[in-house]
Amino acid sequence: MTLYLPELSLSNTQFPNPSLALAEPNGLLAFGGDLSVDRLRSAYRQGIFPWYSYGEPILWWSPSPRAVFIPETFKPAKSLVKFQRKHNYKVTLNHATETLIQLCADTRPNEETWITKQMLSAYKSLAQAGSCHSVEVWDGEDLVGGLYGVAVGQIFCGESMVSVKPNASKIALWYFCQHFISHGGKLIDCQIMNPHLASLGAIEIPRTTFQDYLLESRDASMVSSCYDSQQLFIS
Incomplete structure (x- = not known):
């Protein structure tokens, strides 16, 4: 089954609504963007955080339960x-x-x-x-x-x-x-x-x-x- 995962733009710090996060893997919401101060502040204000490993793109999460x-x-x-x-x-x-x-x-x-x-x-x-x-x-x-x-x-x-x-x-x-x-x-x-x-x-x-x-x-x-x-x- 193909899953759609939004890619974040470098031109703004907007995120998808956390309610759209995947159930599996739990909470995966989007990928890409950057780790600028403005984007990180925006993410945490929405209950979103980055979590990824070496060799992966930046992945953004909002799991449930929390x-x-x-x-x-x-x-x-x-x-x-x-x-x-x-x-x-x-x-x-x-x-x-x-x-x-x-x-x-x-x-x-x-x-x-x-x-x-x-x-x-x-x-x-x-x-x-x-x-x-x-x-x-x-x-x-x-x-x-x-x-x-x-x-x-x-x-x-x-x-x-x-x-x-x-x-x-x-x-x-x-x-x-x-x-x-x-x-x-x-x-x-x-x-x-x-x-x-x-x-x-x-x-x-x-x-x-x-x-x-x-x-x-x-x-x-x-x-x-x-x-x-x-x-x-x-x-």
């Missing part, structure tokens, strides 16, 4: 709390975004990663434009993990997590959830469910429900200091 965290319900495991008390990792926000993105790429073989050189460059540019943010976890002076993603109003669209040492990405998520809530955040998007996300408490919601969240939250304001470069603490 994996998300409800930050106000996130509770760290007792073992994680005990671990952090013992190791006292330092957690920061936007202290080393480009380095953290690079770390996410470097910890995966080329044949297994979607963080291509093109993607690296694009998200670093998005960070410089103030839309991509990172949570870094430090053991002394060493960056040992964290997460990064894209801010869309009161929603944070997580892109990738990494741990070089045990529990680093879990601690990043824990600290960020508390910080995010306290600054007006409502929802953390994590795109597609996997066992690791499920173990941390992610849930799945229909694409239509996620789109409703976007419409309500993408133009809503956060506390202005939310994404200032700072150290994060648990209250």
